[in-house]
């Protein structure tokens with residue numbers, strides 16, 4: 247059975263893009279994989295997080311993942327900082343990855359913008375920690391949204407260079423599992439920007455804790471053009487907002503974009519938004535309700551994460567200890 251690793255940053259409340267790009271896939275992959283899911287709190291602090299908020303978001307995310315169908319008994323769910331193997335391997339990878347490789351990372355360029363000098367060193371080496379997350383478990387399959395593809399290519403470059411430098415076939419190559427529809431969900435306010443849990447405007451995203459009324463309001467206010475839905479996907483080419491809403495509908499209803507257009511072509515956005523609201527509410531509202539129930543028992547959530555961390559540690563520790571030995575670090579005999 248192949249091992250899956252994936253992570254999500256507790257830097258806010260997960261949104262529909264996280265769900266369609268990653269979480270929903272995680273839930274389905276549990277049937278025939280050994281899964282390790284991680285709340286990457288060390289990645290989150292590469293940009294400033296209020297300590298109380300970081301803690302709150304970590305527990306909320308744990309609850310959301312359970313409510314979405316992650317099985318923390320059969321699989322592993324934990325927070326990154328609780329397993330020190332991640333930081334140790336990340337340091338080795340900081341010394342394997344080349345500056346030129348990191349300079350090409352588009353996510354760093356997007357996040358740092360023009361004000362590069364004022365961002366943390368952690369943000370720059372973020373992809374090395376991500377490679378360490380995955381390879382500390384020798385995971386081979388990584389379900390993510392499209393925005394993480396470049397980081398996974400870098401992970402493979404790091405694994406290859408490590409193996410080459412130390413003359414061993416130690417780390418495997420990893421495969422990105424990217425969903426066919428809605429691999430990149432866009433903001434509801436601007437169809438050229440990715441939907442993000444850290445966007446200052448809560449109107450730009452559907453959060454997985456939103457109730458039915460909030461979801462309906464956000465979709466009603468979502469930016470659109472004045473046209474109608476076209477006959478085929480080519481009619482969405484330069485209409486980013488329309489394309490985004492249609493692909494959200496497609497992903498949630500298990501249809502292709504063409505099938506959605508077959509059903510709704512010629513319609514204006516009024517009726518289409520009403521239909522979209524229904525499919526979003528059907529999927530998200532039960533998760534939001536279950537999440538609020540799970541959040542009543544914080545002790546249980548903390549205990550569940552602690553238990554996950556111990557099981558994660560049992561897998562990662564021997565792998566990272568072996569990597570340290572290969573590097574030449576003196577270890578107890």
Ligand code: TYM
Pocket residue numbers: 251252253254255256263264265266267268269286289375376377379380388389390391392393394428429430431432440441442
């Ligand atoms: P994060 O928290 O930014 O995103 C978590 C997952 O959600 C996906 N995603 C999206 N998918 C579609 N449309 C969107 N608008 C959208 N926004 C986010 C992301 O692709 C991701 O799969 N760097 C990772 C966290 C991480 C990780 C790892 C992932 C740390 N270590 C190891 C995999 C393996 C991230 O982007 O988190």
